[in-house]
Amino acid sequence: MHEFGITSRIVNTVLQAAAEHKSTQVLEVELLIGRLTFLNPAQVQYSYELLARGTILEGSTLIIEEIEGAVRCMKCQRINSLKLPPQGCYDPFPSFCCPECGGSVEIIQGKECLVKGAKMI
Amino acid sequence: MRKFPGNNGVDKIKIEKDLLLDQQMLAAENRRILDRFNVKMIDIMGSVGTGKTSLIQQVVKQLKSNYRIVVINGDLDTTIDQERIGSCGVDAYQINTGKECHLDAVTVRGMLKQINLEQTDLILVENVGNLICPVDFPLGAHRRLMVISVTEGPYVARKHPAVFMEMEYVAINKTDLAAVMNVDVGELIRDIKGIRVNARVYPISCRQQGGLGDLATALLEDI
Ligand SMILES: Nc1nc2c(ncn2[C@@H]2O[C@H](COP(=O)(O)OP(=O)(O)O)[C@@H](O)[C@H]2O)c(=O)[nH]1
Ligand SMILES: [Mg+2]
Numbered sequence: 001m002h003e004f005g006i007t008s009r010i011v012n013t014v015l016q017a018a019a020e021h022k023s024t025q026v027l028e029v030e031l032l033i034g035r036l037t038f039l040n041p042a043q044v045q046y047s048y049e050l051l052a053r054g055t056i057l058e059g060s061t062l063i064i065e066e067i068e069g070a071v072r073c074m075k076c077q078r079i080n081s082l083k084l085p086p087q088g089c090y091d092p093f094p095s096f097c098c099p100e101c102g103g104s105v106e107i108i109q110g111k112e113c114l115v116k117g118a119k120m121i
Numbered sequence: 122m123r124k125f126p127g128n129n130g131v132d133k134i135k136i137e138k139d140l141l142l143d144q145q146m147l148a149a150e151n152r153r154i155l156d157r158f159n160v161k162m163i164d165i166m167g168s169v170g171t172g173k174t175s176l177i178q179q180v181v182k183q184l185k186s187n188y189r190i191v192v193i194n195g196d197l198d199t200t201i202d203q204e205r206i207g208s209c210g211v212d213a214y215q216i217n218t219g220k221e222c223h224l225d226a227v228t229v230r231g232m233l234k235q236i237n238l239e240q241t242d243l244i245l246v247e248n249v250g251n252l253i254c255p256v257d258f259p260l261g262a263h264r265r266l267m268v269i270s271v272t273e274g275p276y277v278a279r280k281h282p283a284v285f286m287e288m289e290y291v292a293i294n295k296t297d298l299a300a301v302m303n304v305d306v307g308e309l310i311r312d313i314k315g316i317r318v319n320a321r322v323y324p325i326s327c328r329q330q331g332g333l334g335d336l337a338t339a340l341l342e343d344i
């Protein structure tokens with residue numbers, strides 16, 4: 001739902017990097033989105049195309065890689081991944097406790113919205 | 122600019138900037154400001170109409186003799202909630218987010234500048250009415266409370282596990298309507314705890330003023 005706002009920050013981040021590199025055209029941008037965020041990659045992609053128009057990002061490719069969630073047990077420190085089926089629903093629930101010892105867990109991966117880098121001329 | 126032969130002048134540059142991590146760092150800055158003044162902040166989230174404003178009114182009534190309370194109301198366009206809170210005898214500040222679906226740390230930071238933090242013990246933030254988006258945007262609050270209500274039906278937790286996974290405190294409001302809505306509150310609690318074992322879930326009714334004391338105590342315990 002907030003894809004447009006976040007994507008405009010993505011675009012600004014790349015524009016700033018491009019300006020620092022005195023680039024005249026950006027060709028490709030690499031983005032990593034965590035599966036535990038509420039960002040829909042398809043909507044980020046769509047917003048990106050709209051927001052890139054009229055800038056040196058126009059026509060560039062946005063490559064979105066998704067990354068699974070992972071949690072660490074606060075009791076035994078073990079790390080487990082929270083695998084989502086492709087349609088994006090948990091089935092059955094993640095019980096959000098450590099599968100080894102039942103302890104409470106904290107999210108250590110899956111909340112990313114990381115602009116990794118870009119190819120530019 | 123350097124052009125490398127063989128790559129047609131294309132440069133691959135590293136940026137490595139995480140926009141949601143930035144939000145967490147901005148939230149941490151807010152927290153440092155609050156802690157400097159020993160002010161506690163609670164972020165109250167939930168869909169439109171679940172009872173966030175009603176809950177704040179009740180909590181204010183319970184706590185205002187012991188805490189100097191300020192309320193921040195996030196809303197798209199009106200000051201209705203600000204006026205409702207103002208009528209409880211505490212200061213209420215309105216943030217109109219326009220078209221944003223959530224408050225963020227920077228907006229709240231702007232508010233913290235306006236509030237006299239030295240004269241404040243507790244800030245209650247009513248986030249924009251939305252179950253999902255505020256979860257991605259921490260504000261720096263000491264507690265995050267999700268308010269749901271039985272009028273959204275029995276499946277709200279089950280359908281949004283990724284939301285409830287992150288919620289340590291959940292209030293189930295309008296329990297006075299549970300029978301009419303055909304919702305089993307016990308089952309809703311089990312759903313929430315099935316997603317997050319250590320979630321603290323409080324059934325309340327703002328209408329009948331039930332369960333609010335327990336909730337307020339839990340929110341302020343070891344804060
Ligand atoms: N029956 C019942 N109605 C409630 C309760 N709490 C709030 N409401 C009603 O629900 C509606 C929305 O409440 P409000 O506090 O404005 O929700 P908000 O949008 O989350 O701030 C209002 O008409 C309230 O009177 C409750 O415990 N029981
Ligand atoms: Mg309200």
Ligand SMILES: [Zn+2]
Nearest residue numbers: 073076098101
């Ligand atoms: Zn464990």
